Amino acid sequence: MRLVVVSIGRLKQGPERELAERYRERFDDIGRKLGFRGLDIHEIPESRARDAATRIAEEAVAISAAIPEKSVLVALDERGDNLDSSAFARHLGRWRDEQAGHTIFTIGGADGLSPDLRRKAKLRMAFGAATWPHQIVRVMLLEQIYRAATILAGHPYHRA
Template sequence: MRLIVIAVGRLKQGPERELADRYQKRFDDIGRKLGFRNLEMHEITESRARDTATRIADEAAAMSAAIPEKSVLVALDERGDNVDSSTFAAHLGRWRDESVMNAVFLIGGADGLSPDLQRKGRLRIAFGAATWPHQMVRIMLLEQLYRAGTILVGHPYHRA
C-alpha cells in the first residue's frame, strides 16, 4: 500500500522541513518491514484567488487531480474525530491487510479543506480541538504515521 500526503503549501527550508523529512525517513525505514511502500509527499500551490470560496475550490481541484484511483481518503480537519495513535495504527494495518492500493492524507490550506473532499474521506481526523497551522499539521501527521508503524511492528517508540 502506498501512503500519500497531499498538502496545500510548501514547507520552506528550516527546522520544520528538517523535522518533516526526519519523520518521513523514519517511516520509510520501518514501513518497508510492514509492507508499505515509501511515503510520498505532494505539495499543492496555494491559490491566489481573492475570495475564500474560490481559493478552496482551486486548491480542491489541484488536490483531486493528485489523488490516484482506488484510494482511501483521510481528511485532516479541525472538526474531525480525535483518534488515538493505536486506533490510527489499526486503520493503517486494516487497510494494508485489505489490500487498499493507496491511503491518501489530505491537508488543506489556510482556509481549510473543501467540504466535498471532507465528505469523500473515509476518515476525518483532527489533532485536538485547537487550530494548527497546516505546516504543523503535516509534521504531526508524519510523526503519527511513524508512530503507527512502530505500533504495528511492536517497536518500543510508542509506550502509552
C-alpha cells in the same frame, strides 16, 4: 500500500522541513518491513484567488487531481475525529491488510478543505480542538504515521 501526504503549501527550508523529513525517513525504514511501499509528500501551491470559496474550490481541484482511483482518503480537518495513536495504527493496518493501493492524507490551506473532499474521506481526523498551522499539521501527521508503524511492528517507540 503507498502513503501519500497531499498538502496545500510548501514547507520552506528550516526546522519544520527537517523534522518532517526525519519522520518520513524513519517511516521508510520501518514501513517497508510492514508491507508499506513508501511515504510520499505532494505539495500543491496555495490558490491566489481573492475570496475563500474560490481558493477552497481551486485547491480542491488540485488535490483531487493528485488522488489515484480507489484510494483511501483521509482528510485532516479540525472537525474530524480525535484518534489516539493506537486507533490510527489500526486504521493503517486494516487498509494495508485490505490491500488498498494508496492511502492519501489531505491537508488543506488556510481556508481548509472543500466540503466535497471532506465527504469523500473515509476518515476525517483532527489533532485536537486547537487550530494548527498547516505546516505543523504536516509534521504532526508524519510523526503519527511513523508512530503507527512502530505500533504495528511492536517497536518500543510508542509507550502507552
